[in-house]
Amino acid sequence: MSPLPNLPRSELEVARIVWRLGSATVRQVLEELPKTRGLDFKTVQTYLRRLEAKGFLSAKRQGRSKVYRSRLRPAKVMREMIDDFLDRMFDGEAMPLLQHLIRDRGLSEEEVEQLRVLLNRLERENDEPDKS
Amino acid sequence: MSPLPNLPRSELEVARIVWRLGSATVRQVLEELPKTRGLDFKTVQTYLRRLEAKGFLSAKRQGRSKVYRSRLRPAKVMREMIDDFLDRMFDGEAMPLLQHLIRDRGLSEEEVEQLRVLLNRLERENDEPDKS
DNA sequence: CATTGTAGCGTTCAATTGAACGCCGTCAAT
DNA sequence: ATTGACGGCGTTCAATTGAACGCTACAATG
Structure with a gap:
């Protein structure tokens, strides 16, 4: 706390x-x-x-x-x-920082790819309703 | 400096x-x-x-x-x-922070979409050799 | 056993930060 | 002209931070 x-x-x-x-x-x-x-x-x-x-x-x-x-x-x-x-x-707000990090800072191909994977994973979780 | x-x-x-x-x-x-x-x-x-x-x-x-x-x-x-x-x-290193922001912090559908757009744009720039 | 070095503990000290005064000038309304 | 109120400038003050001592206990080594 x-x-x-x-x-x-x-x-x-x-x-x-x-x-x-x-x-x-x-x-x-x-x-x-x-x-x-x-x-x-x-x-x-x-x-x-x-x-x-x-x-x-x-x-x-x-x-x-x-x-x-x-x-x-x-x-x-x-x-x-x-x-x-x-x-x-x-x-x-997280977005402005994210944008900053992604735009103004040289990300390598690999890193971009990693991010993409992350996003995909998120999306899947979003679609599939929580089955805990 | x-x-x-x-x-x-x-x-x-x-x-x-x-x-x-x-x-x-x-x-x-x-x-x-x-x-x-x-x-x-x-x-x-x-x-x-x-x-x-x-x-x-x-x-x-x-x-x-x-x-x-x-x-x-x-x-x-x-x-x-x-x-x-x-x-x-x-x-x-930017990645660890990016990962944290994307994973541990609830991003809305929209925000995820925004990020995806950002990444796409980056990728295009990477492919297309700088024509300034 | 005496010496030497290492570590702990308490202290110190200057710079920075969070927060606020007091005095003094000035401008505006009585 | 007098009286406020507002704002600037310089100052203050306690807490925090960056950095380091001095003294003392103790353990290893000659």
Whole structure:
């Protein structure tokens, strides 16, 4: 219900790594970051701590270190962030964004094909009345 | 080149109104905001001032008031914000977001049709080599 | 056992953001 | 001419974010 706490740029960056790895320590996250990023160990530590405080991650001690893992389903978090973005940018309408993505951004043949498949599937579901 | 200044929530809200109206004074923006929003005149004023400082809007004095208008093409600003969002969330890949929007979000028949048209158009462009 | 390095925890600090004042000028109605 | 009301400009203030320390506990190594 409560609309997820903020998940700002840097924290998201870190969170996504944990999501991808399934679980990670500060050091692991640090190593996954692009070397060019140049964040300090302590800084990453801080972000992980904040992510835990906000409820995005949970942590359990493992020997000397802490192992962080996602507490909420990443897909769900993503979903909410997309919704939020949609609200802020297009009053919640998906179409304008879709149009933008499809028109102004070079999609490869393949990608277009994938989309077409997706649409077909949708259509079929629409026609065939829900038989659950 | 320089990646647009930040355009946070509240400021975006205000900026979008100016974009929509073409040009607006503080009071006009205030009136366009949902009454439930309850922002103060001075607050909106502050946001407009900041938007000007950041280069999103330009302002010229008109009598006692200032009239703000967009200095950058709104579509372009949007574009950059979408790119940024894509980067942060999906490493710049459009597909995952497209899939999400199409699958997890109820599109109406019509919308699906619109998309199909869009895709067809793309395909034609792809086949037909650029004859500019 | 003493040394060294790693990690946690609490703290700090500047910049940004959300929100709003106060003072001051000006224009309009008494 | 006086009194308001409105708007601009500069300022403020708390919360959040980006980034990083310092101190301390502890574990491994010489």
